[in-house]
Amino acid sequence: TGRFEGKTVIVTGAASGIGLATTLRIAREGGRVIAVDLNEEGLAALKEEHANRDIVTVTADIGENEDVARVIEACNGQCDGLTNNAGIMDKFVPIGEVSDEMWEKVFHVNVLGTMKMTRAVIPLMLGAGHGSICNTASMGGIVGGAAGAAYPASKFAVVGITKNTSFMYAPNNIRVNAVAPGAVRTNIGGDFASHLALARVGPRMQVVVPPPAAPEEIAAAITFLLSDDSANVTGAVLPSDGGWSAA
Numbered sequence: 001t002g003r004f005e006g007k008t009v010i011v012t013g014a015a016s017g018i019g020l021a022t023t024l025r026i027a028r029e030g031g032r033v034i035a036v037d038l039n040e041e042g043l044a045a046l047k048e049e050h051a052n053r054d055i056v057t058v059t060a061d062i063g064e065n066e067d068v069a070r071v072i073e074a075c076n077g078q079c080d081g082l083t084n085n086a087g088i089m090d091k092f093v094p095i096g097e098v099s100d101e102m103w104e105k106v107f108h109v110n111v112l113g114t115m116k117m118t119r120a121v122i123p124l125m126l127g128a129g130h131g132s133i134c135n136t137a138s139m140g141g142i143v144g145g146a147a148g149a150a151y152p153a154s155k156f157a158v159v160g161i162t163k164n165t166s167f168m169y170a171p172n173n174i175r176v177n178a179v180a181p182g183a184v185r186t187n188i189g190g191d192f193a194s195h196l197a198l199a200r201v202g203p204r205m206q207v208v209v210p211p212p213a214a215p216e217e218i219a220a221a222i223t224f225l226l227s228d229d230s231a232n233v234t235g236a237v238l239p240s241d242g243g244w245s246a247a
């Protein structure tokens, strides 16, 4: 039997990249997935291609309260896990060139969305007496750099939410961890492997930045943190970066 048998897990950003890989992994391991994304077409394709799996799709903007309420309704009173994975990147510009609009857009999804989804599942998890949340941080949220100014700032905030929530709810048997990917082959469209990024990051790390990972590699770390395999782990930020930060 799979690790997610009998469990309901919400995955945000489920139509693409890491969220899609995580959705499929959980479904294959017997779980019901509440697959959330802004991209309605992407969700429809997911549902069609994997009609044999227990996947419920919800088109929603995780930064909007009414949308978040619809996601919770789709859970039918059960939510054993949440992965706050939906995220966006801004342009590769320093803070001197950041517009209010760029900043707010990134924080709307990466920070406000993570907070709102977390806040919304807490009553269900408290009621059940257990829960596991995995946030998608980033190496950008540990070492900074390698993206526009708003992105690392938002990911440092995700680490902050992770640490605080894990501390607050540890007595309630709700675990909260994060995965910190390095470069991954997805549609996020960031250019942290750009010339400027490599020029800045490469020499500091004194190694060549490892090739981007497959989304499935990050999904493996996320499902570890969501499952009972990590029952003794909370408040952790797990790098999955092919050794980028280790060098």
Ligand code: NAD
Residues within 6 Å of the ligand: 012, 013, 014, 015, 016, 017, 018, 019, 036, 037, 038, 039, 042, 060, 061, 062, 063, 085, 086, 087, 088, 089, 108, 109, 113, 136, 137, 138, 139, 180, 181, 182, 183, 184, 185, 186, 187, 188, 189
């Ligand atoms: P992706 O663009 O392939 O997938 C992100 C998904 O999130 C998209 O389907 C998008 O429609 C959805 N989304 C965006 N805004 C949303 C919103 N407001 N509400 C609901 N859904 C929304 O990118 P990805 O690389 O798979 O990104 C997943 C996470 O991984 C992000 O948090 C990202 O910051 C993080 N990450 C990615 C990399 C990388 O190299 N790709 C590295 C480190 C961290």
